[in-house]
Amino acid sequence: MVNSATEDSVTFEPDLPDVYGDAQPKELLRTIIEDHEQLRTLANRHVIESGQFDRALMLQLFRLAAKYECNPERFNSPLAGKLLISAFYEPSTRTRLSFESAWHRLGGDIMSIADRSSTGIAKGESYADVAEMFNNYGDCVVLRDSDPDAVFEMARHLRIPIINAGNGIMEHPTQALADVYTMLKWRPELLKEDPEPIRIGVVGVPKRMRTVRSLLTLLSRFSDVIKEVVVISDRPADTAFADGQLEALEEDGLNVRLTNDLDGELPELDVVYINAIAWVKNAREVMGNAFRLNDKSPLKEDAIILHPLARGPELDVSLDATPHNWYFAQARGAVFVRKALLTCMTRRTERVMDVV
Numbered sequence: 001m002v003n004s005a006t007e008d009s010v011t012f013e014p015d016l017p018d019v020y021g022d023a024q025p026k027e028l029l030r031t032i033i034e035d036h037e038q039l040r041t042l043a044n045r046h047v048i049e050s051g052q053f054d055r056a057l058m059l060q061l062f063r064l065a066a067k068y069e070c071n072p073e074r075f076n077s078p079l080a081g082k083l084l085i086s087a088f089y090e091p092s093t094r095t096r097l098s099f100e101s102a103w104h105r106l107g108g109d110i111m112s113i114a115d116r117s118s119t120g121i122a123k124g125e126s127y128a129d130v131a132e133m134f135n136n137y138g139d140c141v142v143l144r145d146s147d148p149d150a151v152f153e154m155a156r157h158l159r160i161p162i163i164n165a166g167n168g169i170m171e172h173p174t175q176a177l178a179d180v181y182t183m184l185k186w187r188p189e190l191l192k193e194d195p196e197p198i199r200i201g202v203v204g205v206p207k208r209m210r211t212v213r214s215l216l217t218l219l220s221r222f223s224d225v226i227k228e229v230v231v232i233s234d235r236p237a238d239t240a241f242a243d244g245q246l247e248a249l250e251e252d253g254l255n256v257r258l259t260n261d262l263d264g265e266l267p268e269l270d271v272v273y274i275n276a277i278a279w280v281k282n283a284r285e286v287m288g289n290a291f292r293l294n295d296k297s298p299l300k301e302d303a304i305i306l307h308p309l310a311r312g313p314e315l316d317v318s319l320d321a322t323p324h325n326w327y328f329a330q331a332r333g334a335v336f337v338r339k340a341l342l343t344c345m346t347r348r349t350e351r352v353m354d355v356v
Contacts, residue, residue: 025066025333028188032063036353039064042344046155047163050173050214055221059191062181064340064352069333072105078343078351079108085138086112088165089121089145094309094331095165095175099142102338111138131157140346143167161345169208174341175308176214178334180222182326183271185333186304190225197227201265203274203291203314205233207242211275211308216249216256223253230265231258234290262291266298273306276314294318306330 038060045052053061068075084103088096100110113119121130131154134141141162143151148168155162166172189195200219204212219229229249233240237258249256259265266272274293293305294316304326307315311327319325343349 025069025185025336028185028191029063029066029070031188031191032059032066034063034354035060036349039344039349039353042341043347044161045345046158046161047173047341047345048151048155048167049164049171050176050217053173053177053218053221058177058180058218058221061177061337061340061344062184064343064349065181065333065336066185067352068339069336075352076105077107078348079103079106079346082108082140082346082348083138084108084110084342085134085141086110087134087141087143087145088112088114089119089143089150090166092144092165094334095144095172096142098331098335099163099165099174099338099342102335102342105335106339106343108139127153128157130154135159140342163341163345166210169210170213172210172214172308174338175211175334176218177341178330178337179211179215179273179306179308180218181337182306182330182333183304185329186271186326190222195225197225198270199228199230199268200226200271200273201230201232201262201269203232203262203272204276205235205240206231206245207240209275212273213242213245215273216245216254220249220252220254223255226254228255228257230269231256232260232262232265232291233258234260263298266303267300269300269303271304271306272299274314275308276312289314292316295322299324 035056038057041057084100086096086100096114100112103110127150135158139160141154141158141160142165143154143162144165145151146168148170151162151164151167164171164173184190187198190198202212202215206212206216216229219226231240237246240258246256272293274291276289276291292314295318303324305315305319305324307327309327309331315327343352
């Protein structure tokens with residue numbers, strides 16, 4: 001039987017917030033002093049790994065992202081005349097659409113590839129040859145590929161910038177940028193004098209999950225305001241972390257502890273980042289299936305939850321209507337972070353800076 005539509009079911013309130021929590025970035029915008037020169041360093045550079053970003057550069061990107069988010073109607077043409085090649089050879093909803101939304105909202109045009117089987121790669125064409133064609137067709141490439149080496153191979157032959165939107169289990173740098181941006185919008189006082197350090201829980205497997213790997217690298221840039229990162233995993237240290245991964249984080253000053261007791265840690269965590277999916281080759285791999293969050297979980301009263309999405313049973317919908325829900329704000333903010341990054345990489349920052 002087909003449900004009949006009622007007036008309540010077909011109307012909506014466009015002015016109601018689509019996220020819970022104070023997700024507005026105005027305080028973050030006021031906290032960071034603009035430094036145009038930092039953003040200029042992104043010109044003529046590819047973005048492949050999260051390790052490319054230091055704290056100063058991240059803060060300037062976040063300031064520009066906050067400016068875009070505070071003034072969504074003001075900047076609508078910085079990328080006019082520019083063409084993005086959006087090449088997603090692996091399934092994606094949020095990453096692909098947020099990049100394309102960011103580019104469109106800045107006035108640019110897009111060519112989109114969403115199916116590997118429809119490309120020359122399916123016929124055996126090399127990444128090097130594809131890159132040569134891209135040089136002639138667009139001004140920037142966003143690539144997602146389950147082959148970890150694809151983005152490196154293509155970058156070697158490109159004369160236009162490429163952004164890694166996920167390369168197998170290795171990296172997802174722009175997702176991690178959006179994650180840290182969300183945390184700093186939630187608590188901009190972390191960037192002020194003598195802040196109260198926070199404790200962050202990361203539910204996942206750093207060795208196998210590109211979102212977790214990239215996030216931990218960027219968190220190490222803020223180790224002075226992070227009391228502890230608790231990695232919650234059902235794997236021992238030798239399989240939870242890649243060779244040298246934990247040591248590198250600790251050398252950067254990040255205090256990392258591994259445990260398998262989610263509920264035992266939750267009452268002391270200010271931020272809970274949870275993920276249960278890794279994309280391995282061409283298959284979805286679920287990890288940490290025993291770890292679940294719902295509205296009965298012993299969360300700290302003012303804690304926030306982040307998730308890169310898409311979610312499964314690890315993040316119950318009962319949390320959607322609670323102040324813990326910052327994962328929708330996280331997804332929304334990713335558009336503005338990517339707008340900031342794309343503006344810089346295509347050398348259009350002078351069109352949006354306060355002072356040139």
